[in-house]
Amino acid sequence: MGTEGMDEASNMKVVLKHYVSGSAQETDMHLTAGTMKLKAPDDSNAVVVKNLFLSCDHYMIFKMTKHDRYADPYPLGSPITGYGVAKILDSAHPDFAIDELVWGITGWEEYSLISDTTNLIKIEHPDVPLSYYTGILGxxxxxxxxxxxxxxxxxxxxxxxxxxxxxxxxxxxxxxxxxxxxxxxxxxxxxxxxxxxxxxxxxxxxxxxxxxxxxxxxxxxxxxxxxxxxxxxxxxxxxxxxxxxxxxxxxxxxxxxxxxxxxxxxxxxxxxxxxxxxxxxxxxxxxxDYYHLYPKYLETILPLIKASKVVYVEDVADGLENAAKALVRMLSGRNVGKQVVAVNFL
Amino acid sequence: MGTEGMDEASNMKVVLKHYVSGSAQETDMHLTAGTMKLKAPDDSNAVVVKNLFLSCDHYMIFKMTKHDRYADPYPLGSPITGYGVAKILDSAHPDFAIDELVWGITGWEEYSLISDTTNLIKIEHPDVPLSYYTGILGxxxxxxxxxxxxxxxxxxxxxxxxxxxxxxxxxxxxxxxxxxxxxxxxxxxxxxxxxxxxxxxxxxxxxxxxxxxxxxxxxxxxxxxxxxxxxxxxxxxxxxxxxxxxxxxxxxxxxxxxxxxxxxxxxxxxxxxxxxxxxxxxxxxxxxDYYHLYPKYLETILPLIKASKVVYVEDVADGLENAAKALVRMLSGRNVGKQVVAVNFL
CATH class of the missing domain: 3.40.50.720 (NAD(P)-binding Rossmann-like Domain)
Known part of the structure; x- marks a missing residue:
């Protein structure tokens, strides 16, 4: 990994500009450049990840809306968050090692510092498309x-x-x-x-x-x-x-x-x-609240995927620059299959 | 029982005059005299009962209303039906004997012929007020x-x-x-x-x-x-x-x-x-749909009643002539405690 040992990297982010009323528009978000230290603070339990795939999910619209009826709204000016697949670049957490793959809540940006790893799950089966961990395996x-x-x-x-x-x-x-x-x-x-x-x-x-x-x-x-x-x-x-x-x-x-x-x-x-x-x-x-059943689920679903007894359709947008458009497309029902954004390819 | 062997008895009934729209009024029902053979047909599984207590329950309003959203409406001109406590006067059913006490669906009248005995339950514990079988024990x-x-x-x-x-x-x-x-x-x-x-x-x-x-x-x-x-x-x-x-x-x-x-x-x-x-x-x-649990319930509740660990309040109207008034009173929330009508006293 060429990123190891890097002190700071440029980091593109998808940021919420203002709260949405009515339907979400692409212009509610913008892409902004930043930088990021690719090092997890020593005294933290955090990990630094490189984001590979981001998931567009319906619940995100209510975090884009300024009322707390269902969840806390996204803070304005920060990258929005959601489920994604990522690779560990640095870790101050005993359970996560460099180069491991994980899925869970991450940022809509190239690199993220994840401080709360409670629901970050390790990918033990990378022999299926990794984007599946935003969907059928997520x-x-x-x-x-x-x-x-x-x-x-x-x-x-x-x-x-x-x-x-x-x-x-x-x-x-x-x-x-x-x-x-x-x-x-x-x-x-x-x-x-x-x-x-x-x-x-x-x-x-x-x-x-x-x-x-x-x-x-x-x-x-x-x-x-x-x-x-x-x-x-x-x-x-x-x-x-x-x-x-x-x-x-x-x-x-x-x-x-x-x-x-x-x-x-x-x-x-x-x-x-x-x-x-x-x-x-x-x-x-x-x-x-059922993630303790995840290993049991994998035992059920992986053989079904490999035997093609379950099919799974994705709608993959390419690049962070298309992420906002993909999210809005999904929210208006124009996607066909699970909407994913590919951030970087391995 | 003086009623045994009687061929025909006069039978007062509470009859629905017309379907209710809005709130029920006493004038939606009337009391009418009829007669009744106090003999269960030999080839039936029916029983003939003398009604002792009738229960006023909220669900009755939708049977008084002419739409089938929740249940079949009462037929006009027939006595309305509901839960009650009764004594068997004659039986063509092997499970029910003369003089036994029962609770279940009966008619708002002095005597009823009950053809469907599926949910007619025998009263095995008459050492509490019998009206309780329209409420706490029903x-x-x-x-x-x-x-x-x-x-x-x-x-x-x-x-x-x-x-x-x-x-x-x-x-x-x-x-x-x-x-x-x-x-x-x-x-x-x-x-x-x-x-x-x-x-x-x-x-x-x-x-x-x-x-x-x-x-x-x-x-x-x-x-x-x-x-x-x-x-x-x-x-x-x-x-x-x-x-x-x-x-x-x-x-x-x-x-x-x-x-x-x-x-x-x-x-x-x-x-x-x-x-x-x-x-x-x-x-x-x-x-x-849970009446199979009734014996288990009695085991729980009878000792609680006898030890006064559960109290129960009834609002008892006296006589069929006051039944319609009692029902309307309950439907408008003016009763205090479970609304019952005492038809006849033993």
Whole structure:
């Protein structure tokens, strides 16, 4: 590694210029040059990393918005943060050594000093594309795994509905459900995505929600016997329509509610009272609280990836200079597959 | 029993005149005289009962309303039905014998022919007031038991909030939670009820929600550290405010949503997206699907009643002629304690 021993390096960063209201725009961020000491302070537990891949995830919009409803907003003028894959350049932490690969929360910049290594996870299997550790082998993968295998108690033959089904979490949820013998229907935002759902991920059915004026009627058409499990990635009107179509003892696993992240006052859900008679359950969760299961997940998923029993589609933008554009593209649903930014190549 | 061998008896009934829109009125029902053969048809599995106590329960309003959102409406011109305590006068069912006492769904009339005995439960412990089998020892008791002991996974020290806390279910939930070592706060609709909650049922705190213009502020005052468990008997704005005040891994047990039962389009709930980050759960249920636990419940509750470790307050109306008035009174929240109608005395 030519970077070892370097005192200071130039460091490009993606910085939030101002807080977003409404939809995020590329101009809400800018690329700025800085420098960075590639040395972890001796008396710290920090590591210095070179960032390889950055993940565009929906939750980031609420950190770009100045209200603390869901999480602390990004500080203005600093590089935004998110999940990424990185290589250790220097370490003052006993558990991390130079040249090791890790995934976890890092900065949108070339090099980062990571002080909180609590959820920094070592990559022990580099024989798959490293970008997968932002998706199928990272937080979205764990989100799908926990949602499907830990929380929903799916049975063979269950009728499963997934919204935002083409995203990093949705595409995996659908494949897990199919492997489990469920009947799986997904919704997405374009004909291209609907095609992927049916012909690449093996969903039984899929529809473009933008073509559906009446979600209740749509769901009745796809689920004449009702829905057993709904993986909710969008919230809003679709959740309300799902509540009308739940079977007894149904489960709604709330992976995220992306239509709401940027709203101060989210849309009202009117059909919750139906949950009493349907004995239904809604469960919210964060994958991060299940990371102790990560080794178990890898044991499950790595053989499936290697045997092509699970497929995974990425949408990779090249270079930090395209990062803001990629994030905005993903937030507006124009990506196809998990949106990643390749920062540097090894 | 003087009734044995009787061929036909006069039978007063409470009949629904027309479907309710808005709030129920006494004039929506009327008392009408009929006759009844006190003999179960030989080729049936039916029983003929003399009704002793009838239960006024919130779910009845949606059966009085002509929309099938929650349940089948009562047929017009027939006696309304509900939970009650009754004595078997004649039986064509091998499991039920003459003079046995039962509780379950019966008619609002003096005598009923019960064809579906699936959820008719024999009273094996008549050494408590028989009216208790409409409440603490009946469906409301099982609702509280299942909600507290089966669904919410309460821990000692948990902060518990109960709405409609003075009702048949709420008063028990609060006492179960106190016995379990929880900190318990209840809301109710009058100063008299607030007094009962604090001084009779042993709630730590209670408030009259009608005095509270801002439920979010109210809950922040009573739960500065947040709510672990909410037993939701009302839905609506209070649920929305609770969602803002949940702690991590909180649970909302949805026992009923009485503010919504009579609404075609219930009020919107806006704060569900918060459930993701709070990893919260909402669970709907019906006690009837847990009746296999009834013997276990009796083992728990009967010693508590006999040792006065659980108190139970009833509001008993005397006679079928006062039944409609009692039901309307309960539906408008003017009862104090579980509303019962005494039909006949033994």
């Amino acid at each position: 937080m979205p993968g764990m989100t799908a795994y926990v949602g499907f295998y830990e929380l929903c108690a799916a049975k063979k033959g269950d009728h499963v509905f997934i919204s935002a089904a083409c995203g990093g979490v949705g595409q995996l949820l659908g494949q897990f459900a199919k492997l489990h013998g469920c009947h799986v229907v997904g919704s997405a935002a374009s004909p291209e995505k609907v095609d992927l759902l049916k012909n690449k991920y093996g969903f039984d059915e899929a529809f473009n929600f933008k073509d559906e004026p009446d979600y209740n009627a749509t769901l009745k058409r796809y689920f004449p016997e009702g829905i057993d499990i709904y993986f909710d990635n969008v919230g809003g009107k679709m959740l309300d329509a799902v509540l009308l179509n739940l079977r007894a003892n149904a489960c709604v696993v709330m992976c995220g509610m992306i239509t709401h992240y940027h709203l101060e006052q989210p849309e009202g859900i009117h059909n919750l009272p139906l949950m009493v008679n349907k004995e239904a359950r809604i469960q919210g969760y964060l994958a991060v | 469906m409301p008791g099982m609702t509280a038991y299942v909600g507290f002991y089966e669904l919410c996974a309460a821990k000692k020290g948990d902060h518990v909030f109960i709405s409609a806390a003075c009702g048949g279910v709420g008063q028990l939930l609060g006492q179960f939670a106190k016995l379990h070592g929880c900190h318990v706060v209840g809301s109710a609709a009058s100063p008299e009820k607030v007094d009962l909650l604090k001084n009779k049922y042993g709630f730590d705190e209670a408030f009259n929600f009608k005095d509270e213009p801002d439920y979010n502020a109210t809950l922040k005052r009573y739960f500065p550290e947040g709510i672990d468990i909410y037993f939701d008997n009302v839905g609506g704005k209070m649920l929305d405010a609770v969602l803002l005040n949940l702690r991590a891994n909180a649970c909302v047990v949805m026992c009923g949503m009485i503010t919504h039962y009579h609404l075609e389009q219930p009020e919107g709930i806006h704060n569900l997206p918060l459930m993701v980050n709070k990893e919260a759960r909402i669970q709907g249920y019906l006690a009837v």
